């Protein structure tokens with residue numbers, strides 16, 4: 001059959017492309033060839049739709065479960081080069097930001113695209129500091145949770161509830177409303193996070209202290225007891241601020257994609273960010289550092305490391321805190337955390353897990369099994385130990401991750417809303433079910449009597465005081 005060449009949809013990106021910046025594909029079902037423009041190393045999924053076997057054919061789609069090879073947006077916020085172990089926000093290397101900046105300044109950079117001038121930073125810090133209080137009704141709302149409610153579940157509900165307190169945030173095209181939502185989210189998430197911890201501990205909630213910096217205020221809301229003023233150790237406050245910078249954004253990860261996907265419906269930013277919190281709650285996303293602590297405790301002593309690594313190589317165990325989908329070199333965030341560990345451990349009690357972690361890393365990096373698979377420590381290998389040194393319980397680790405990530409979620413939500421190509425997120429599917437069946441009345445249906453029923457009732461948890 002003679003080959004007929006068709007070009008990509010002219011409307012997609014400035015018209016048909018010729019020359020090297022295009023992809024020629026031949027449909028072997030019809031023998032027809034198509035030239036698809038290549039832009040920024042991608043072809044448009046919609047350009048495949050012109051590839052049909054007949055006029056009434058829907059057209060070719062791409063199949064990419066989990067979006068492992070699909071760019072879903074254009075973004076100018078965060079850039080990761082996984083092969084070279086590079087992470088940059090708005091072009092600034094994470095190493096410089098951690099050394100010279102503060103979390104609130106990085107939040108500004110993520111959201112507004114540039115480092116703030118002095119007056120801009122002062123105004124931003126002032127606005128965040130003066131919106132850290134939550135409405136007293138939110139406090140009451142938290143009091144309604146069970147005593148052992150997971151703090152991440154409480155945070156998720158609390159962030160969703162904020163949308164009911166700020167209904168004007170529904171005006172997502174209004175710059176003033178957007179600014180206020182950004183400020184309120186970054187300011188109030190730490191307060192909700194600390195409330196969730198205090199609720200679990202049965203301690204009274206601590207109101208924000210406007211004299212303290214962002215990380216200091218969070219430590220005060222977590223740990224203040226009877227003292228008139230809580231003054232955290234500056235080394236610990238700085239280490240926490242650096243951890244906040246390290247977790248502020250990480251391009252199109254699961255929770256950020258959730259914020260963008262839910263936000264694409266036009267919902268208010270509090271509800272969109274609540275979707276991000278929900279995604280982060282999952283153990284595959286926010287929970288690895290907790291698993292690292294469990295692993296180190298099971299190893300128990302440095303003498304047991306060789307045996308543990310043998311079990312990993314026999315695939316009986318996983319070396320938690322090692323490996324990354326994107327970084328195939330040392331995770332730059334892990335290297336930065338390492339630099340702050342000594343300061344934290346100087347200011348806190350001795351923890352034998354640190355010694356085990358350091359020796360485990362050393363032995364794994366000396367082992368061809370791990371180096372040949374490009375398995376290096378990731379951000380979670382040491383972050384859990386630092387949180388533990390700060391006396392933060394494992395259930396709170398993901399909640400603490402959500403505090404800085406809120407800045408990234410807000411920045412990505414804003415960028416999505418300004419994107420001229422924005423549409424409601426709505427993937428396609430490959431339908432695998434039945435078609436065209438006629439309804440059968442219940443008395444005429446045949447089949448086994450027993451179906452998969454409700455699970456057997458589990459014994460109830462004891463109530464407080466029971």
Ligand code: CMC
Pocket residue numbers: 250285288312317318319320321322323324325326373375378379380
């Ligand atoms: N321990 C032992 N072997 C591993 C590990 C590990 N942690 N990670 C990967 N491998 C092996 C894996 O078995 C495979 O070996 P083979 O080729 O012989 O089958 C090879 O390394 C490649 O692994 P992969 O499964 O293709 O890697 P992935 O990109 O799908 O998985 C990962 C990435 C992070 C899910 C995985 O490395 C892992 O489960 N790590 C432990 C959990 C963890 O620390 N997660 C936190 C990630 S950092 C936080 C964040 O940025 O979200």
